[in-house]
Amino acid sequence: KAGVTQTPRYLIKTRGQQVTLSCSPISGHRSVSWYQQTPGQGLQFLFEYFSETQRNKGNFPGRFSGRQFSNSRSEMNVSTLELGDSALYLCASRTTTGKNEKLFFGSGTQLSVL
Amino acid sequence: GENVEQHPSTLSVQEGDSAVIKCTYSDSASNYFPWYKQELGKGPQLIIDIRSNVGEKKDQRIAVTLNKTAKHFSLHITETQPEDSAVYFCAASISSNYQLIWGAGTKLIIKP
Numbered sequence: 569k570a571g572v573t574q575t576p577r578y579l580i581k582t583r584g585q586q587v588t589l590s591c592s593p594i595s596g597h598r599s600v601s602w603y604q605q606t607p608g609q610g611l612q613f614l615f616e617y618f619s620e621t622q623r624n625k626g627n628f629p630g631r632f633s634g635r636q637f638s639n640s641r642s643e644m645n646v647s648t649l650e651l652g653d654s655a656l657y658l659c660a661s662r663t664t665t666g667k668n669e670k671l672f673f674g675s676g677t678q679l680s681v682l
Numbered sequence: 683g684e685n686v687e688q689h690p691s692t693l694s695v696q697e698g699d700s701a702v703i704k705c706t707y708s709d710s711a712s713n714y715f716p717w718y719k720q721e722l723g724k725g726p727q728l729i730i731d732i733r734s735n736v737g738e739k740k741d742q743r744i745a746v747t748l749n750k751t752a753k754h755f756s757l758h759i760t761e762t763q764p765e766d767s768a769v770y771f772c773a774a775s776i777s778s779n780y781q782l783i784w785g786a787g788t789k790l791i792i793k794p
Contacts, residue, residue, distance in 0.1 A: 608786060610688075611726070611771065658725050667780055668713070668714035673724075673725025673727065
């Protein structure tokens with residue numbers, strides 16, 4: 569079974585631009601979560617989608633948004649990029665939501681904002 | 683809000699020795715505590731988890747202990763090997779929505 573796939577692997581943008589990251593979950597997984605990882609800050613939860621609906625949201629500004637498609641693939645968008653948005657963005661999938669369950673992570677998209 | 687504190691941030695041990703990483707959590711209703719290992723260039727991977735109705739769980743060289751009264755849990759790795767070098771994250775579930783609150787991570791270095 570293929571794992572969680574994130575594209576692109578690396579991305580370089582400049583301040584003020586916008587960016588879209590993509591995540592394909594494990595087949596059969598309907599929940600997709602997004603995390604921001606920065607050195608020393610651990611993993612900060614952005615949001616979780618299940619069946620095309622946002623179920624939970626972390627404490628990030630409205631510049632961060634996402635969506636999920638009917639095939640469970642998900643995209644995350646960041647508008648008006650700031651230098652502080654430079655981070656590794658991780659996507660994780662699981663079969664469902666609403667209970668404690670193992671998360672399967674992709675390798676992430678490394679975003680650099682110049 | 684809920685938070686998880688993880689210590690130490692970096693741990694260097696001799697190959698073959700044991701390593702212990704500790705976490706404390708704030709939400710007394712948390713009932714699920716996973717540990718993830720992140721190798722360089724990869725996403726985190728679950729290595730062991732424990733639920734609040736259990737005090738200890740073992741899986742070969744790794745074990746996790748939970749003290750609900752003190753609200754802390756620990757990861758123990760015995761007979762460390764070079765492949766154990768990675769960043770380890772602890773997490774605790776939020777009782778209201780099952781989201782995980784993560785510790786800041788521990789970089790484990792195994793010295794040959």
